[in-house]
Amino acid sequence: MTYLPLTPPGQTPRRVMTIAGSDSGGGAGIQADMRTFAMLGMHGLVAVTAVTVQNSLGVKGFHEVPLDVIAGQIEVVAGDIGVQAAKTGMLASSEIIDTVATTWRRAAPDVPLVVDPVCASMHGDPLLHPSALEALKDKLFPLATVVTPNLDEVRLLTGIDVVDAATQREAARALHALGPRWALVKGGHLRSSAHSPDMLFDGTDFVEYEAERIDTGDDHGAGDTLAAAIASALAHGYEVPEAVGFGKRWVTECLRAAYPLGQGHGPVSALFRLG
Template sequence: MDFLPLPAPAATPARVLTIAGSDSGGGAGIQADMRTFALLGVHACVAVTAVTVQNTVGVKSFHEVPAETVAGQMAAVVPDIGIAAAKTGMLASAQIITQVAATWQELELTVPLVVDPVSASMHGDALLASSALDALRDNLFPLATLVTPNLHEVRLLVDIDVIDARSQRAAAIALHALGPRWVLVKGGHLPSTQYSPDLLYDGKDFREYPGQRVATADDHGAGDTLAAATTAALAHGFAVPDAVAFGKRWVTECLRAAYPLGHGHGPVSPLFRLWA
């Protein structure tokens, strides 16, 4: 695949911000974001929202970072370092989501914002209370350049069960009505399909990204990795459809390079670029 250009030694790379939780198992969250950003030659600033207690089997518990501390991290790095794009991951609570949205507006940011609305586990378990889902819909989605829900998250956000192409389009329309400029309804959890069909919608046109399904159980962090690669491409000036296409190719290669770890789901791996 074609990669983003790596910066020359001592040259300042493109900068991005990830606002997300820390994964103690190293497979998802900020750890997954940082791996992809580093291997795409992008410098990542972070605003940590939560510290999770998890491994390859599941999330045991998590501790929220105070909302004002999350906001403080954003306010510290953006004016000093500057960013060309940003993404969100696990935001943990309504208070954090509301504070992130308010701080984004206070900083008068106009760079692309990718919202990965982490609200359900890979097994479909809810990770956010209903009040936090309301905050996502009401406060953060209207600021988003792109939202990237999986099918479990679609059900929580707009109460649509995506089972085929028709319901996937209905979900995209319902999500777009919440205010983001673009919606990517990921199809990785669609059953009995040879492909992993993602659908992009901007309020007028649908764009399909079929993608060959990769047969692996080691898929932890795939959503974070897709969103991070898309964010990196946006930081390099890609248009949204091209950035999504790049992110899709990247996460597919990361799935092919995924490795077993622990007793559960191993992580997708961007380390393939070291040998590409």
């Protein structure tokens, strides 16, 4: 595949921030984001929102970072180092969502923001308090350049059960009505399709993407990796449809290179680029 351009040695690369939770198993969260940032030649910046107790078998618990610390991480980095794009992941609570939204409007209102509305882990363990769904829709979606929910998250956010291309379009319209510039409905969990179809919508036009469905049980962190790759492309000035297309190709290769880890699900792997 064609990668993003690399910055010459000694020159400052593009900076991309992840506002998300830490995965102690290293498969998802900020760990997955930072791997993708590094492999794509970006300088990764971090605002940690929560610390999970997590391994390949699931999430055993999590601790939320104090609100002033979350806001402070975003403000000091944006004010000093600068940010060309950002993505969100696990935000855990309505209070954290409100803090992130308020801080982002103040610190980096014109910077592209990819919102990955993480509601639960791949094992079904909750990573977002149910009361926070409304805050996610009301406070953060209107700030988003693009939102990237999986089909379980689409169902929670819109009430629509995506089963085919028609309901995928219906869900994209419903998500876009919540305020983001673009809505991406990922089709990796759409088992009725022989391929992995994604649908992007800007309120007027649909853009469809299709990729090979990679047969692997080791897909931990795929959503984080996709959002991180999209954010990296946006930092280079890509338009949203091109950035999403790049992210789709990137995560497909990461799925192809996924490896087993522990006794449960292993992670997608951005390390394929080292080969």
